[in-house]
Amino acid sequence: MRYHTPSTYEEASAVAAGASGLTRFLAGGTDVLVQMRAGMVLPDDLIDLKKIPGTSEISRTEDGGWRIGVAVPGIALGAHASLKADWPGVVEGMELVGSTQIQGRATLAGNLCNGSPAADSVPGLVAAGATVEITGPDGSRTVPVEDIPAGPGKTNLAKGELISAILLPARGQNAGDCYLRFIPRTEMDIAVVGAAVSLRLDGDTIAEARVSLGAVAPTVILVPEAADAIIGTTLDDAALSAIEAAAKAAAKPISDKRGTTEFRVEIAGVLAKRAAKIAYARAKGETA
Amino acid sequence: MTKVHVQTKINGDAVEFLADPRETLLDCLRDHVGLTGSKEGCGTGDCGACSVELDGTLVCSCLVLGVEANGKTVDTIEGMATGNDLHPLQRKFIEHAALQCGFCTPGILVAAKKLLEVNPDPTEEETRYWLAGNLCRCTGYDKIIRAVMDAAAEMRQEVA
Ligand SMILES: Cc1cc2nc3c(=O)[nH]c(=O)nc-3n(C[C@H](O)[C@H](O)[C@H](O)COP(=O)(O)OP(=O)(O)OC[C@H]3O[C@@H](n4cnc5c(N)ncnc54)[C@H](O)[C@@H]3O)c2cc1C
Ligand code: FES
Ligand code: FES
Numbered sequence: 001m002r003y004h005t006p007s008t009y010e011e012a013s014a015v016a017a018g019a020s021g022l023t024r025f026l027a028g029g030t031d032v033l034v035q036m037r038a039g040m041v042l043p044d045d046l047i048d049l050k051k052i053p054g055t056s057e058i059s060r061t062e063d064g065g066w067r068i069g070v071a072v073p074g075i076a077l078g079a080h081a082s083l084k085a086d087w088p089g090v091v092e093g094m095e096l097v098g099s100t101q102i103q104g105r106a107t108l109a110g111n112l113c114n115g116s117p118a119a120d121s122v123p124g125l126v127a128a129g130a131t132v133e134i135t136g137p138d139g140s141r142t143v144p145v146e147d148i149p150a151g152p153g154k155t156n157l158a159k160g161e162l163i164s165a166i167l168l169p170a171r172g173q174n175a176g177d178c179y180l181r182f183i184p185r186t187e188m189d190i191a192v193v194g195a196a197v198s199l200r201l202d203g204d205t206i207a208e209a210r211v212s213l214g215a216v217a218p219t220v221i222l223v224p225e226a227a228d229a230i231i232g233t234t235l236d237d238a239a240l241s242a243i244e245a246a247a248k249a250a251a252k253p254i255s256d257k258r259g260t261t262e263f264r265v266e267i268a269g270v271l272a273k274r275a276a277k278i279a280y281a282r283a284k285g286e287t288a
Numbered sequence: 289m290t291k292v293h294v295q296t297k298i299n300g301d302a303v304e305f306l307a308d309p310r311e312t313l314l315d316c317l318r319d320h321v322g323l324t325g326s327k328e329g330c331g332t333g334d335c336g337a338c339s340v341e342l343d344g345t346l347v348c349s350c351l352v353l354g355v356e357a358n359g360k361t362v363d364t365i366e367g368m369a370t371g372n373d374l375h376p377l378q379r380k381f382i383e384h385a386a387l388q389c390g391f392c393t394p395g396i397l398v399a400a401k402k403l404l405e406v407n408p409d410p411t412e413e414e415t416r417y418w419l420a421g422n423l424c425r426c427t428g429y430d431k432i433i434r435a436v437m438d439a440a441a442e443m444r445q446e447v448a
Contacts, residue, residue, distance in 0.1 A: 003292065003309035003355050026353075033312065033351045034332045046309070048356065075345065099421020100399065102333055104345040105352070187420040188334075 017160025028105030064170030089177030176282025299367030316354035336422035
């Protein structure tokens with residue numbers, strides 16, 4: 001295995017584009033090293049991104065949003081008070097990943113590109129309308145987060161392409177987000193179902209919303225019908241029933257040892273409803 | 289396989305070793321540097337027996353490559369006592385009988401030490417969440433938690 005430490009994204013992209021064997025990027029390594037140890041993935045070229053300047057930084061963008069470096073670990077997101085104030089749902093999704101030790105390494109970009117349908121930080125990013133900046137052999141482009149996962153363990157990134165930043169839009173006023181997951185334990189487990197809601201209020205009425213579900217399809221999914229179910233409402237009981245029904249209808253989970261299809265569908269509805277309530281309370285400025 | 293020259297500072301001392309790029313920091317510490325206090329329970333990030341600090345961040349050394357430690361500081365269980373003086377956490381673990389086979393103990397001590405640096409007055413719940421990535425198959429955790437809480441109390445008094 002060749003271990004590369006490029007100092008720019010262009011160089012990292014060129015190494016990946018020119019590699020003939022199995023290639024992996026190395027961010028926190030909490031998926032890559034586990035896969036290497038299991039013999040599942042034995043890269044010929046391992047491209048460590050952490051030496052690229054800026055990869056560990058979180059900065060405000062000109063439009064009031066955020067640019068998050070691809071090597072920023074969960075612990076640094078959790079420690080960033082203003083990012084957390086803007087996007088508590090995004091941050092709490094990442095903070096659910098693993099233990100204190102895993103938090104010291106694991107990144108948003110790694111969580112996204114590992115391609116797990118149950119990746120805990122991804123529904124929050126999708127609901128937030130986050131985008132990723134991709135650097136590749138043909139230059140760079142920006143795409144919505146939901147366009148990255150292609151199926152379990154697969155992404156839509158082409159050979160030589162990598163994510164060079166995660167971008168969150170400006171949060172603006174009267175808005176809130178939330179991510180909830182169901183696991184049988186209290187920590188250190190893989191989501192049976194995850195749900196994220198981001199919304200903006202005009203007075204008491206929901207003016208904008210995005211809803212995303214995890215672990216109920218081959219990829220994390222954006223569920224526009226669930227958002228439509230609450231837009232224009234004050235999140236009254238009828239709206240809560242409507243988002244529950246829409247989330248259940250969109251959930252197409254498998255049955256496995258973590259939960260049956262029926263159970264996951266049921267939980268998708270419950271979590272979507274609860275996440276909407278918390279996001280609404282946060283938009284109202286209540287600490288929930 | 290070409291080996292990579294790695295320069296680190298381990299427990300305050302400059303240390304160099306040659307690493308195969310596939311080797312984990314845990315393997316390098318144990319096999320090249322001779323520091324066998326950090327244990328391998330799982331090798332996959334689940335048990336925390338391999339916990340060390342890398343540039344001051346608590347990590348599983350089984351999920352870090354040895355080559356990634358180049359230019360960084362590493363703090364292991366071997367650096368916890370000062371000469372013959374045990375760290376308060378180490379003393380309290382003995383007092384409270386917070387270990388049986390002892391395999392998880394180095395990792396738990398390293399993790400608990402970091403907790404008390406970040407949060408000198410943790411609640412029991414905060415302590416249990418912080419240590420959720422450290423598995424113990426013997427003690428049932430209760431004595432571990434009591435030892436950490438007691439050490440925290442003692443350390444707060446010393447400072448005050
Ligand atoms: C004990 C343990 C518990 C865990 N618990 C959870 C959990 O609760 N929830 C959860 O969702 N996950 C969990 N995970 C999985 C893992 O920690 C997360 O998926 C983590 O976010 C991965 O990030 P990383 O930086 O470590 O990725 P890495 O391992 O460095 O990379 C993962 C993948 O992404 C690719 N990649 C990384 N960065 C880029 C980039 N910039 N551009 C393109 N591709 C890139 C790599 O090539 C690789 O295929 C757990 C893992 C362990 C070991
Ligand atoms: S050996 Fe590293 S976490 Fe178990
Ligand atoms: S004392 Fe045996 S594993 Fe903890």
